Amino acid sequence: MERFASGWKRNYYGKADVTAYRLHRDGRVPEGTSAVFGANVTMLVYGDAFWPTYTTGDNTDLVATDSMKNFIQRETLDFDGNDLEQYCLFLAEKFLARYPQVEGVQVSATDVPYAARGAWTFSPAGPERAMARVEVTRAACLEATSGIRGFRLLRLGGSAFKGFVRDEYTTLPEITNRPLHMWLDLEWQYVQPGDALTDGATTRAVARLTHDVFDAFESGSIQQIIYALGMRMLAEFPAIAQVHLEANNRTWDTVTERGEAIGVYTDARPPYGCLGLSLRR
Numbered sequence: 001m002e003r004f005a006s007g008w009k010r011n012y013y014g015k016a017d018v019t020a021y022r023l024h025r026d027g028r029v030p031e032g033t034s035a036v037f038g039a040n041v042t043m044l045v046y047g048d049a050f051w052p053t054y055t056t057g058d059n060t061d062l063v064a065t066d067s068m069k070n071f072i073q074r075e076t077l078d079f080d081g082n083d084l085e086q087y088c089l090f091l092a093e094k095f096l097a098r099y100p101q102v103e104g105v106q107v108s109a110t111d112v113p114y115a116a117r118g119a120w121t122f123s124p125a126g127p128e129r130a131m132a133r134v135e136v137t138r139a140a141c142l143e144a145t146s147g148i149r150g151f152r153l154l155r156l157g158g159s160a161f162k163g164f165v166r167d168e169y170t171t172l173p174e175i176t177n178r179p180l181h182m183w184l185d186l187e188w189q190y191v192q193p194g195d196a197l198t199d200g201a202t203t204r205a206v207a208r209l210t211h212d213v214f215d216a217f218e219s220g221s222i223q224q225i226i227y228a229l230g231m232r233m234l235a236e237f238p239a240i241a242q243v244h245l246e247a248n249n250r251t252w253d254t255v256t257e258r259g260e261a262i263g264v265y266t267d268a269r270p271p272y273g274c275l276g277l278s279l280r281r
């Protein structure tokens with residue numbers, strides 16, 4: 001289900017899973033940027049002009065979602081930035097300008113990362129992917145969200161989980177030093193929507209911070225790790241107003257161990273734990 005920063009919507013529609021890859025095929029790009037900019041975009045629009053399509057089948061003012069796909073892909077050629085926040089804003093503002101019947105538009109984009117492997121060669125990177133989402137109406141930019149989804153983090157040890165409720169349903173032993181494998185998604189909003197436009201610098205810094213906190217922090221639970229990370233994000237990035245973190249406990253199942261020095265593990269089977277946290281400044 002889609003949600004809008006501006007609140008509940010009677011009707012909205014759009015196109016999802018639109019991919020566009022902008023290649024600077026001559027390889028000429030500013031220092032620190034990539035010749036490959038790949039994004040997977042969802043664009044949703046709303047307005048009373050589209051209500052007759054629902055109630056009577058009258059499509060007079062309706063822009064086909066197929067045309068939205070073409071708009072996103074073709075306009076990507078004219079986008080001269082490298083960050084998703086600017087890209088979402090570019091598409092949203094251009095769409096509003098082109099179609100006066102649109103009251104508001106939400107654009108979200110997820111990075112499709114390709115890393116340079118040579119002067120002319122790239123291959124998929126990740127697994128984590130940056131994302132951004134904006135909502136723009138004729139009056140204002142109501143939302144600028146950035147995020148990173150899909151971290152897969154493995155720590156050799158230093159992760160305990162003990163002292164929890166023990167009762168007739170408890171089978172899990174106390175754990176003092178498990179190899180921790182967790183997945184993590186992050187999203188954050190800014191004090192001012194304009195603070196989102198940092199050419200991707202904030203997202204890169206948050207990614208580094210995430211790895212640093214995970215590496216440095218010995219924890220009593222995954223909850224404690226995401227709290228430490230969320231607090232560091234608020235402390236180190238004054239432009240971030242609130243942060244939402246969601247982790248999955250994907251700790252591998254133990255096959256066999258020789259003390260705490262060496263072990264063999266296998267993928268965690270479902271079900272898995274989900275742990276969420278929202279922090280505001």
Ligand SMILES: O=c1[nH]c(=O)c2[nH]c(=O)[nH]c2[nH]1
Pocket residue numbers: 161172220221222223249273
């Ligand atoms: O870090 C953890 N938090 C939990 O809430 C939990 N519950 C569980 O079974 N294992 C874990 N691990």
